[in-house]
Amino acid sequence: MSITSPEKYWWKPADLQEKVWITIAILWCLVLSVMMPLWHIIGTQNPSLEPMKIRTDDYRAVSDAFIEKYKVGEESGIPVVEPPANSDVYLRAQMWNWTPILKLKKGVNYKFHISSTDLMHGFSLMPIVMNFQIVPGHDNILNITPTEAGTFHILCNEFCGIGHHTMIGKIIVI
Amino acid sequence: MSNELEFRTCPITGKKVFKATQNLIWINAVTAVVFILIGGIMAFLIAMTRWPAVHLLPAEMFYRFLTAHGLNMLIFWIVFFEIAGLYFGASVLLNSRLAAPRVAWFAYILMLVGAILVNIMVFTGKATVMFSSYVPLKADPIYYLGIILFAVGALIGCGIFFGTLAVAKAEKTYEGSLPLVTFGLSAAAIIAVYTLACGAIIYIPTFLWSIGIIENLDGAMYRLIFWGLGHSSQQINVTAMVSIWYLLGALTVGATPVNEKVCRTAFVLYILFINLAAEHHLLTDPTLSPAHKIVNTSYMMYLAVLASMIHALAIPMAAEVAQRKKGFTKGMFEWLSKAPWGEPGFPAMIFSLIIFGFIGGITGVVYGTEQLSIKSHNTWALTGHFHGTVVGGTTLAFMGLTYYVIPLIFRRELIGKKWATAQPYIFAIGITLLAIGMGGAGTLGSPRRHWDVTFADAIIPFSFDPAVILFTTLAAIGALIAVTGGAIYVGVSVLSVFFGRKMAPNEAKIL
Ligand code: HEM
Ligand SMILES: [Cu+2]
Ligand SMILES: [Cu+2]
Numbered sequence: 001m002s003i004t005s006p007e008k009y010w011w012k013p014a015d016l017q018e019k020v021w022i023t024i025a026i027l028w029c030l031v032l033s034v035m036m037p038l039w040h041i042i043g044t045q046n047p048s049l050e051p052m053k054i055r056t057d058d059y060r061a062v063s064d065a066f067i068e069k070y071k072v073g074e075e076s077g078i079p080v081v082e083p084p085a086n087s088d089v090y091l092r093a094q095m096w097n098w099t100p101i102l103k104l105k106k107g108v109n110y111k112f113h114i115s116s117t118d119l120m121h122g123f124s125l126m127p128i129v130m131n132f133q134i135v136p137g138h139d140n141i142l143n144i145t146p147t148e149a150g151t152f153h154i155l156c157n158e159f160c161g162i163g164h165h166t167m168i169g170k171i172i173v174i
Numbered sequence: 175m176s177n178e179l180e181f182r183t184c185p186i187t188g189k190k191v192f193k194a195t196q197n198l199i200w201i202n203a204v205t206a207v208v209f210i211l212i213g214g215i216m217a218f219l220i221a222m223t224r225w226p227a228v229h230l231l232p233a234e235m236f237y238r239f240l241t242a243h244g245l246n247m248l249i250f251w252i253v254f255f256e257i258a259g260l261y262f263g264a265s266v267l268l269n270s271r272l273a274a275p276r277v278a279w280f281a282y283i284l285m286l287v288g289a290i291l292v293n294i295m296v297f298t299g300k301a302t303v304m305f306s307s308y309v310p311l312k313a314d315p316i317y318y319l320g321i322i323l324f325a326v327g328a329l330i331g332c333g334i335f336f337g338t339l340a341v342a343k344a345e346k347t348y349e350g351s352l353p354l355v356t357f358g359l360s361a362a363a364i365i366a367v368y369t370l371a372c373g374a375i376i377y378i379p380t381f382l383w384s385i386g387i388i389e390n391l392d393g394a395m396y397r398l399i400f401w402g403l404g405h406s407s408q409q410i411n412v413t414a415m416v417s418i419w420y421l422l423g424a425l426t427v428g429a430t431p432v433n434e435k436v437c438r439t440a441f442v443l444y445i446l447f448i449n450l451a452a453e454h455h456l457l458t459d460p461t462l463s464p465a466h467k468i469v470n471t472s473y474m475m476y477l478a479v480l481a482s483m484i485h486a487l488a489i490p491m492a493a494e495v496a497q498r499k500k501g502f503t504k505g506m507f508e509w510l511s512k513a514p515w516g517e518p519g520f521p522a523m524i525f526s527l528i529i530f531g532f533i534g535g536i537t538g539v540v541y542g543t544e545q546l547s548i549k550s551h552n553t554w555a556l557t558g559h560f561h562g563t564v565v566g567g568t569t570l571a572f573m574g575l576t577y578y579v580i581p582l583i584f585r586r587e588l589i590g591k592k593w594a595t596a597q598p599y600i601f602a603i604g605i606t607l608l609a610i611g612m613g614g615a616g617t618l619g620s621p622r623r624h625w626d627v628t629f630a631d632a633i634i635p636f637s638f639d640p641a642v643i644l645f646t647t648l649a650a651i652g653a654l655i656a657v658t659g660g661a662i663y664v665g666v667s668v669l670s671v672f673f674g675r676k677m678a679p680n681e682a683k684i685l
Pocket of ligand 1: 214217218220221224240241243244245247248251252304305306557561564565569608621622623624652653654656657660
């Protein structure tokens with residue numbers, strides 16, 4: 001029994017059923033392992049994420065300048081910004097909003113930056129449900145081309161203090 | 175303190191049970207049950223808050239109690255029980271005295287003081303940081319100190335386990351190799367040492383940061399090392415749980431592993447490959463490059479999965495062989511239909527295996543791929559995944575084992591055997607519904623750690639697909655059933671341990 005010491009020579013070959021099962025399991029694990037890099041080559045939905053460090057003060061300054069430059073209005077006290085095609089876009093997570101509200105164009109490529117200036121936040125793009133961990137001091141850089149027009153919302157799905165559940169942002173694609 | 179060499183012989187298994195070991199198993203297991211009670215009350219309150227129809231607690235209390243739930247369940251309940259399990263595996267199963275019982279008591283006191291400090295900080299609102307306490311979210315320094323004390327205590331507990339293995343070997347209390355259960359627990363203890371080392375590497379600087387000695391801590395670095403602790407500790411749970419499946423198989427149907435080599439090799443795979451999988455917590459982080467993530471998630475992770483696949487065959491196979499030897503040979507499944515379903519240990523083992531494998535395991539492999547991590551990270555689906563692994567799997571296995579530890583080690587007859595038998599069924603149904611509800615809502619985007627999924631106070635109006643609320647309701651119903659199952663567990667075990675009939679020294683009855 002498994003609570004007593006085994007017989008003296010327990011290093012014995014597995015029997016047929018075990019061998020069959022283990023072989024199937026190994027093959028399946030191999031399939032999964034190969035799929036992982038393969039999907040990066042043939043798949044079309046990979047995160048084009050480039051890791052980069054940035055000081056929180058610098059990020060605040062850069063994103064403020066970005067807002068200043070392309071601001072087109074205001075909604076719920078949050079600036080609305082419409083950046084030109086192919087430009088760098090800066091989204092800032094802070095307690096407890098996503099600044100600014102972005103107006104983007106369908107089919108146009110943007111270099112998206114997301115970072116936080118205080119705590120960790122969770123970027124969760126609704127309704128397509130794409131999630132990224134937002135860490136202060138680090139910039140998530142994503143190459144994004146909106147393929148669909150409409151209004152998208154950003155939830156926060158990392159606990160960031162008492163206002164966490166009120167933290168919602170917006171991206172409008174036209 | 176009683177004589178370290180005083181022992182009795184178990185009338186059922188013939189094992190020597192040393193008094194000092196028995197007391198230490200008792201205190202650690204009883205303490206574990208106290209923490210599952212606290213965690214369970216929190217579970218009820220937070221589950222009823224997430225259910226929009228009830229929305230029980232105010233936001234501040236919700237986040238506070240959610241922190242308390244995570245810590246009391248995932249850390250204190252599980253680890254105290256595991257320490258009891260380690261002492262059992264080394265001392266009772268090997269017929270050996272426990273190495274240094276006084277030090278083991280010291281370890282226990284460290285863990286207890288740590289756990290109490292943490293709870294005081296959390297319940298007084300000085301550490302509403304969730305169990306992961308991601309910097310730069312700061313808790314009171316006492317909170318980190320409590321965690322450190324607890325971890326040091328647990329590390330000493332592992333030391334006692336290894337010490338006891340050495341004592342047993344030196345005093346030749348067993349012949350040949352370690353029993354499989356002890357071997358599995360050794361794998362768990364080895365992973366535990368690595369894990370607790372990561373804990374020290376991250377919590378000591380965090381403590382220094384909280385009192386102002388260190389000025390800056392990088393959040394991403396914290397996450398990397400924290401998950402070296404947080405993920406590997408789940409592997410301790412998996413490994414301990416699998417060992418307990420073998421143990422329950424032996425206690426309920428007399429299961430003997432068909433091939434020791436296969437089972438043991440699978441445990442070794444856990445030790446070698448499971449730690450590397452820790453990085454799947456960071457698949458959506460802005461720190462690791464895609465190439466790094468691919469390597470890490472592709473081949474490393476699946477070797478640990480392979481180990482689980484092997485156990486998933488070996489355990490039912492051992493039970494089948496044992497049952498067939500007893501004459502249940504009709505057709506494919508008589509061995510299963512004639513299994514002791516009316517005894518708590520067998521259904522606890524089978525449901526634990528099924529929920530762990532089919533709910534926790536499959537979702538784990540799916541969410542651990544880079545592309546799908548993006549779809550699931552920090553959603554409620556993740557919470558659903560680990561309620562499959564650590565609750566439906568580990569917790570249920572521990573619950574099942576408790577009903578045997580009480581008569582075998584504590585020598586008390588169970589009070590409420592019928593309740594004990596129904597308990598695994600109730601708990602398994604509840605957790606299954608809970609996990610499915612969380613998984614469904616999370617797949618549609620419902621965030622974890624969130625007070626109000628109706629977003630009534632949001633700065634920009636937003637509302638979910640109504641299906642999210644439907645799944646959330648399903649989870650809440652599951653939670654009510656699971657909490658009932660948990661309450662029965664606490665009720666039966668506490669009543670039996672304190673008021674159960676004392677069994678005669680030679681009484682050879684388990685249930
Ligand atoms: C009666 C059984 C249980 C119920 C009904 C339950 C319910 C819940 C609920 C509703 C949440 C909150 C999810 C959120 O808002 O994000 C949660 C979180 C959690 N639960 Fe449980 N739970 C139960 C048992 C357990 C057990 C036994 C464990 C561990 C062994 C556990 C570990 C956790 C952890 C680690 C979290 C995450 C906390 C966080 O996000 O910081 N639960 N549970
Ligand atoms: Cu946030
Ligand atoms: Cu948040």
